[in-house]
Amino acid sequence: MTGQGGEFTSHFSSQFNQELENLRSRVLAMGAVVEKQIGDAVTALATGNENMARSVIGGDLHVNQLEVYLDEECRRILARRQPAAGDLRLVFAVIKAVTDIERIGDSAKSVARMAIKLIEAKPAGSVPSLQRLGELVQEMVHKAIGAFAGMDVNVALEVARADIAADDEYRSVMRTLTTRMTDDPKAIDWALNLILAARALERAGDHAKNISEYLIYLVQGKDVRHVSIEDRERQVQSHASQTTPQRND
Amino acid sequence: MDGPLVNAPLRPDVSTTSVAEETIKAEVRGLSFFYASGMQALKSVTMSLAENKVTALIGPSGCGKSTLLRCFNRMHDLYPGNRYDGEIVIHPDGVNVLGPQVDPIEMRMRMSMVFQKPNPFPKSIYENVAYGLRVRGVKRAGLIDEQVERALTDSALWGEVKDRLQDQAYNLSGGQQQRLCIARALAVEPEILLFDEPTSALDPIATASIEELIAELRSRVTILIVTHNMQQAARVSDYTAFMYLGELVEFGDADDFFTNPKQKRTEDYITGRYG
Numbered sequence: 001m002t003g004q005g006g007e008f009t010s011h012f013s014s015q016f017n018q019e020l021e022n023l024r025s026r027v028l029a030m031g032a033v034v035e036k037q038i039g040d041a042v043t044a045l046a047t048g049n050e051n052m053a054r055s056v057i058g059g060d061l062h063v064n065q066l067e068v069y070l071d072e073e074c075r076r077i078l079a080r081r082q083p084a085a086g087d088l089r090l091v092f093a094v095i096k097a098v099t100d101i102e103r104i105g106d107s108a109k110s111v112a113r114m115a116i117k118l119i120e121a122k123p124a125g126s127v128p129s130l131q132r133l134g135e136l137v138q139e140m141v142h143k144a145i146g147a148f149a150g151m152d153v154n155v156a157l158e159v160a161r162a163d164i165a166a167d168d169e170y171r172s173v174m175r176t177l178t179t180r181m182t183d184d185p186k187a188i189d190w191a192l193n194l195i196l197a198a199r200a201l202e203r204a205g206d207h208a209k210n211i212s213e214y215l216i217y218l219v220q221g222k223d224v225r226h227v228s229i230e231d232r233e234r235q236v237q238s239h240a241s242q243t244t245p246q247r248n249d
Numbered sequence: 250m251d252g253p254l255v256n257a258p259l260r261p262d263v264s265t266t267s268v269a270e271e272t273i274k275a276e277v278r279g280l281s282f283f284y285a286s287g288m289q290a291l292k293s294v295t296m297s298l299a300e301n302k303v304t305a306l307i308g309p310s311g312c313g314k315s316t317l318l319r320c321f322n323r324m325h326d327l328y329p330g331n332r333y334d335g336e337i338v339i340h341p342d343g344v345n346v347l348g349p350q351v352d353p354i355e356m357r358m359r360m361s362m363v364f365q366k367p368n369p370f371p372k373s374i375y376e377n378v379a380y381g382l383r384v385r386g387v388k389r390a391g392l393i394d395e396q397v398e399r400a401l402t403d404s405a406l407w408g409e410v411k412d413r414l415q416d417q418a419y420n421l422s423g424g425q426q427q428r429l430c431i432a433r434a435l436a437v438e439p440e441i442l443l444f445d446e447p448t449s450a451l452d453p454i455a456t457a458s459i460e461e462l463i464a465e466l467r468s469r470v471t472i473l474i475v476t477h478n479m480q481q482a483a484r485v486s487d488y489t490a491f492m493y494l495g496e497l498v499e500f501g502d503a504d505d506f507f508t509n510p511k512q513k514r515t516e517d518y519i520t521g522r523y524g
Contacts, residue, residue, distance in 0.1 A: 013521060082480055083520065084507050084508075085507065085508065085510050085515075085516045085519050085520050086516055086520060088507075088508060089508065089509070221508060221509030
């Protein structure tokens with residue numbers, strides 16, 4: 001109980017409380033799984049570790065199962081509890097976030113697949129690395145999930161900023177690879193696979209950004225999608241300065 | 250209540266939907282109410298009713314929502330010792346309903362009430378609807394016929410009763426009786442319809458038909474509804490007010506109210522976290 005009134009304390013239905021708590025913890029668990037998947041996929045790509053890549057591909061099954069479970073759980077809560085206000089926003093945010101988390105899992109799987117292909121077909125000479133892009137995206141996923149865990153809008157805002165850096169890095173990788181393909185037609189096959197891996201990582205970053213937007217909606221009830229980063233920060237910070245948090249746990 | 254609740258834009262970031270930009274039908278200004286026992290049931294409530302909109306009052310038992318509703322048609326006058334403090338001003342004429350010079354009977358013509366349990370008179374269907382008109386002194390049979398048909402049509406009952414207008418009202422089902430009471434309320438062409446938990450004694454189908462009716466009537470009359478059923482308030486209201494211990498805690502656009510309330514006590518109540 002953190003609010004002004006002091007009269008209200010616990011949820012009327014402790015079972016409902018538990019259901020919402022369970023929803024939140026499962027989303028965080030699913031987020032933790034894909035965070036590791038992305039990390040492992042990037043490592044497998046950098047080190048050429050085929051076993052690690054195969055384990056990422058196999059691990060995607062678990063992510064898919066969590067997606068199905070969480071969708072079902074949200075459907076059930078909507079039908080049986082008719083949540084309102086913060087509870088409604090939680091269920092809504094989870095429904096949206098789960099899709100993006102699952103897509104991050106798919107991206108990790110794509111990167112792992114490319115890692116296996118690239119082991120056989122490495123061209124001679126220096127090769128550009130996806131290390132930095134991988135690290136940036138991994139950090140974004142980590143922060144997006146962390147923002148959910150801590151209900152922290154400031155961390156969510158950092159994700160949007162990091163997405164700009166990730167997009168820049170992606171473009172830089174693309175430029176390097178395009179030049180390389182022009183200079184060395186033998187490397188085209190290899191470069192195309194690397195482009196697909198880079199593209200998958202960049203998409204994972206976009207999904208992390210989406211997740212951070214749902215978190216802002218969950219905490220503040222504000223839809224900050226499709227607005228400039230400056231407007232987003234202004235809106236979120238002005239809201240944070242004038243109101244107390246709405247949820248209690 | 251030091252309430253910026255009413256005059257502040259209801260959505261600070263989307264000012265077009267504030268009640269300030271609606272036509273105001275009624276204004277409650279600093280209204281307190283004391284029962285004869287001395288118990289204060291309303292504490293300086295200030296809010297507005299937008300014309301041709303549905304405003305819902307919600308809150309736990311004893312919060313004052315029914316007391317507030319009953320102030321509108323001066324029902325508390327029926328018991329001696331009750332005391333009002335503050336005003337309820339009806340527009341466009343700007344008359345204060347609670348003013349000492351106001352005739353409560355006349356006020357009740359302008360504001361019809363529909364109660365929790367259907368309470369038709371022990372008369373025929375026709376006479377139930379005609380009653381208010383006769384009290385008003387309407388004598389011409391043709392005019393009464395016309396008004397009765399219109400009120401029954403407006404309350405979505407005409408098709409079901411047009412061939413049995415002389416039947417006893419008690420022979421109707423609960424949902425039909427409630428629609429008859431709404432027809433009776435509509436016959437005198439009120440400016441405001443007051444609903445006091447109008448569906449809490451009805452089954453889900455009858456409830457749905459009353460809610461449908463409320464949505465249709467809104468285009469012609471301003472509606473104030475008290476309901477225990479939060480989902481009902483979410484379904485039918487344009488504006489929603491949450492009351493607690495005689496105070497108006499929050500009042501605003503229903504979409505915002507149910508997805509993103511501003512006050513923690515509202516959030517706690519509508520998510521079932523009070524008590």
